[in-house]
Amino acid sequence: MIDTARQLMVPAIDLDYFVLNEDRTVLERFEKMSGKHPVNILITGNQGCGKSSLVSQFASIYDRPMATFQVGLLSEAGEFFGQQRLKGGETFYKEFLFPKAIQTPGCVIHLEEINRSESPHALNELFSILSESRCIWIDELGFVQVAPRVIFFATMNEGDGFTGADTLDAALKDRFYRIHLEYLPLEVEKEVLIRKTGIDEIQAKQILNIIGRIRNNEKAELNISIRHSLMIAELVSLGSTLKEALIYGLQISRDALESLLLAVHVETSEHELKPGAGTYVPYLPDSQL
Ligand SMILES: Nc1ncnc2c1ncn2[C@@H]1O[C@H](COP(=O)(O)OP(=O)(O)O)[C@@H](O)[C@H]1O
Ligand SMILES: [Mg+2]
Structure with missing residues (x-):
């Protein structure tokens, strides 16, 4: 199994990450709850809508170490904890980061793409770990008990374009609170683009005018995330024309872009971005708001 974590560090804060105010509030409640009993949170939403960033932002705000595990790469049971290895003709048990992370008080454990595991057996151990007992027997390690205040976050891509091919096992899903992330309202996404890339208001509006139309156009069949x-x-911001940037960013040919722009009736005139529903706020500690 591959640990993408820089071993158990508190992640750096992203000063330009925005969250729905309600989600910010409920996360604060989950954080409090985690002091009393185990809490598991499932974050769903389209690819690139900010799921992973939300988890690391949470860890950063509450000053908790975080470790991320790519569940999608697991293929058999046991792979979370460690592996038998061979050295100088002797076998030995190599313990992985996962048992260390779950035994670290307050650690945020991010299970990335939890619905993408190659084999359902790979998730077997998670059932015990995510249950109220928070405890598992591993032959090589003995009883492994999850430390106090550890929070499990699982993320999975589940949005409009979701095919249902990798639905999460119902019994596993049952153990989570769920936060569903939508794409940011264009007005807020504009703010993010300006803050993170340094483009100006007019450029941001032009980009989002087109992207907004493509997103709303079913025929376009293109999922454009905030990442894109x-x-x-x-x-x-580095001098590309808008068309060039779209071609490279959306991975489409010049011709495909032209027909796409025709299909979504992009006029060159300026277009007001709709504010969208809900109040979004920077997701920062109270002291920095
Ligand atoms: N709400 C948001 N505010 C600011 N930036 C965001 C937001 N959501 C996503 N991003 C940015 O978009 C990119 C993709 O986000 P990520 O969290 O990796 O998405 P996911 O895990 O859903 O695929 C990151 O660079 C992230 O900082
Ligand atoms: Mg992610």
Whole structure:
């Protein structure tokens, strides 16, 4: 199994990450709850809508170490904890980061793409770990008990374009609170593009005018995430024309872009971005708001 974590560090804060105010509030409640009993949170939403960032932002705000595990890469049971290895003709048990992380008080454990595991057996151990007992027997390690205040976050891509091919096992899903993330309202995404890439208001509006239309157009069949809009904005900030940035950012050909722009009736005139529903706020500690 591959640990993407820089071993158990508190992640750096992203000063330009925005969250729905209600989600910010409920996360504060989950954090309090985690002092009393185990809490598991499932974050769902389209690819690139900010799920992973939300988890690390949470860890950063509450000053908790975090470790991320790519569940999608697991193929059999046991792979979370460690592996038998061979050295100088002798076998030995190599313990992985996972048991260390779950035994670290207050650690945020991010299970990335929990619905993408290659084999359902790979998730077997998670059942015990995510249950109220928070305890598991591993032959090589003995009883492994989850430390106090540890929070499990699982993320999975589940949005409009979701095919249902990798639905999460119902019994496993049952153990989580769930926060569903939508794409940011364009007005807020504009703010993010400006803050993160340094483009100006007019450029941001032009980019999002087109992206907003493509997102709303079913025929376009293109899922444009915030990750993509940021990539496009960054190219524009470095001098690309909007069309060039779209071609490289959306991975489409010049011709495909032209027909796409025709299909979504992009006029060159300026377009007001709709504010969208809900109040979004920077997700920062109270002291920095
Ligand atoms: N709400 C947001 N505010 C600011 N930036 C965001 C937001 N959501 C996503 N991003 C940015 O978009 C990119 C993709 O986000 P990520 O969390 O990796 O998405 P996911 O895990 O859902 O695929 C990151 O660079 C992230 O900082
Ligand atoms: Mg992610």
